[in-house]
Amino acid sequence: MADSPGTKCLRCQGDMQEIGEVSLVTGKHSAAAKLLFGQLAEMDERPWALSAHRCSSCHLVELYDPAP
């Protein structure tokens, strides 16, 4: 990923290292909703892949959305 935004930590200007992708699920429903609605409750769940970067000096972790 050549065009990831910023390689310096916003907090301490340390070097940010990419530590991989993190998947978040949007629109997640509670277990109770799944009991009541079954598959219907999962219809609008969408995995959202974010790029995670970690500062090598202060350990700040930032998430970037790689989508345009």
Ligand SMILES: [Zn+2]
């Ligand atoms: Zn830092």
